[in-house]
Amino acid sequence: MSDTAPRKRTWLVLGASSSVGRAFARLAAQQGADIVLAGRDTDDLNRTAADVALRTGASVDVMPFDAADFDSHAAFAADCARRDSALDVFLLFGTMHEQDDSDADFDLVRQTVNVNYLGAVSILDRLAPILEEQGDGRVVVLSSVAGDRGRRKNYLYGSAKGALNLYLQGLRARLFEAGVSVTTVKAGFLDTDMTFGLPGLFLVASPQECAEACLRLSAKGRETAYFPKFWFLIMTIIKSIPEPIFKRLSI
């Protein structure tokens, strides 16, 4: 290999048992990247790894990862740093409970904040120095339109995603100096396990389309984007409703 040959890249998929994560892994592998599937359900991840490797010929590894086990994150990141290839990161783990259930059980509150916010901060804080040292790369995070405004029916989950979005703004500025892009994808409703059976969903997008958008938007180096795009309009309207009116809406 010549000195100028581009370095092999690895996409680390954090939350790879999600149908969006599986689709993303397949797409990234088709584009020539190696893949690391990270998550709690390693049986599921091993099945996905075998499938993606068979379809694409990519090298696909599985790493156990629990977003709420903060103490394990430093060793996890160190294992990632030992890989030969350059790292790109797709973070999409998350959890959502009904607001009423969380109101009645603080353990659900803790889990929501620990996974959606603190878990993301914890692992990204550990991966950031690796990306800075690398001097290039992409981070893309699947967040939610729920983080744009606190709604009566979903404000706990929304607050965790909103905090995550603010954290990502700062991380973006930090990593920009090192040539690493950070893309926040604020998704509307997706047809995944998280929303299975939930009432009141509309304009639901597929996991495949979402994965394609995440890969495309990060390749363009976009900072923040809504997926599907029309959520920008919906959220612009929602954010413009004055608080005295908004607090009376049961949404």
Ligand SMILES: NC(=O)c1ccc[n+]([C@@H]2O[C@H](COP(=O)([O-])OP(=O)(O)OC[C@H]3O[C@@H](n4cnc5c(N)ncnc54)[C@H](OP(=O)(O)O)[C@@H]3O)[C@@H](O)[C@H]2O)c1
């Ligand atoms: N579905 C929607 O309408 C929608 C809309 C906007 C944003 N999002 C966001 O999109 C992302 C993907 O969600 P999804 O819709 O694909 O739902 P999903 O199928 O339930 O996926 C959630 C993923 O998070 C992982 N996860 C949960 N707790 C974890 C923990 N403690 N440690 C490691 N991984 C953990 C799950 O892994 P396990 O298999 O181990 O549980 C799973 O891979 C989430 O961040 C979600 O908030 C979803």
